[in-house]
Amino acid sequence: MKKVKQFFTALPLLLAAGFAQALPDNPIPGGIVTVPLGISSDNAPEVTLDGLSVMTVKSDSGEWLAVAGVPLTQGNTLDLSVNNSTVTVPIEPYAYKEQHITIENKRQVNPETRDMERINREYGQMTPVYKSYNDTVAANWATMIRPAEGPYSSPFGLKRFFNEQPRNPHSGVDIAAPAGAPIIAPADGTIVLTGDFFFNGNSVFIDHGQGLISMMCHMSRIDVKEGQTVKQGDLIGAVGSTGRATGPHLHWTVSLNNARVNPRLLLQDDLSDATSESNSQMSPGQ
Ligand SMILES: [Zn+2]
Numbered sequence: 087m088k089k090v091k092q093f094f095t096a097l098p099l100l101l102a103a104g105f106a107q108a109l110p111d112n113p114i115p116g117g118i119v120t121v122p123l124g125i126s127s128d129n130a131p132e133v134t135l136d137g138l139s140v141m142t143v144k145s146d147s148g149e150w151l152a153v154a155g156v157p158l159t160q161g162n163t164l165d166l167s168v169n170n171s172t173v174t175v176p177i178e179p180y181a182y183k184e185q186h187i188t189i190e191n192k193r194q195v196n197p198e199t200r201d202m203e204r205i206n207r208e209y210g211q212m213t214p215v216y217k218s219y220n221d222t223v224a225a226n227w228a229t230m231i232r233p234a235e236g237p238y239s240s241p242f243g244l245k246r247f248f249n250e251q252p253r254n255p256h257s258g259v260d261i262a263a264p265a266g267a268p269i270i271a272p273a274d275g276t277i278v279l280t281g282d283f284f285f286n287g288n289s290v291f292i293d294h295g296q297g298l299i300s301m302m303c304h305m306s307r308i309d310v311k312e313g314q315t316v317k318q319g320d321l322i323g324a325v326g327s328t329g330r331a332t333g334p335h336l337h338w339t340v341s342l343n344n345a346r347v348n349p350r351l352l353l354q355d356d357l358s359d360a361t362s363e364s365n366s367q368m369s370p371g372q
Pocket residue numbers: 240256258259260336337338
């Protein structure tokens with residue numbers, strides 16, 4: 087077993103070939119860790135976490151790095167399987183803030199039995215997307231751009247209470263924008279799923295490769311089709327308030343190896359902000 091040095095600084099330390107920014111290394115639940123593997127083979131090592139393939143990239147020095155999403159439920163360590171041996175990565179606990187929301191539509195807080203059938207069917211569509219893996223990753227995956235213009239109205243990781251009932255933590259970021267405002271692709275990818283979902287409303291899933299998936303929710307309009315490839319900046323659709331939304335905004339989830347991670351860790355223009363975000367209380371409209 088190899089112990090990996092723990093990096094708990096705000097800024098990532100490693101540069102990989104072809105990336106304009108350092109790779110994220112934020113060893114907290116909901117973060118992304120970049121782990122040097124001490125392997126310089128031609129072929130990528132086989133890295134998995136909980137049975138799912140993990141992204142691997144080569145550094146400038148020719149060493150392979152694993153880039154893994156840390157699940158929000160992760161405990162003190164993350165065990166990566168690397169060519170069938172284990173690499174243990176220390177994970178720091180992190181106390182995300184709480185958010186209390188009042189939802190008028192009671193059905194969206196406590197769905198009725200007839201809604202559960204639909205919700206379960208939709209999970210059956212979304213889960214395989216989050217667990218999917220293809221070998222090719224978008225060249226600009228670590229230099230994403232914001233998919234909509236506007237202030238962050240709700241940060242990643244908040245422990246949420248709907249009508250004072252505890253629910254899953256906020257698995258993405260909310261960007262406040264008027265209905266009809268454009269939503270663009272944060273990085274290159276393929277549209278792998280679109281639909282109108284009970285909670286998420288009109289949604290688009292973009293596969294950026296190697297297990298990295300973006301989901302855009304609550305859209306008023308979808309302008310892409312499943313199977314279509316998109317380039318960074320291409321129009322995906324428009325901001326709306328479909329599904330469980332209190333007003334028009336874009337909810338953007340980023341998932342890596344089926345772990346929901348803070349999307350801001352991959353944004354080329356506000357990487358440092360993402361760390362301050364987790365240290366400060368953000369109020370809606372801020
Ligand atoms: Zn949201």
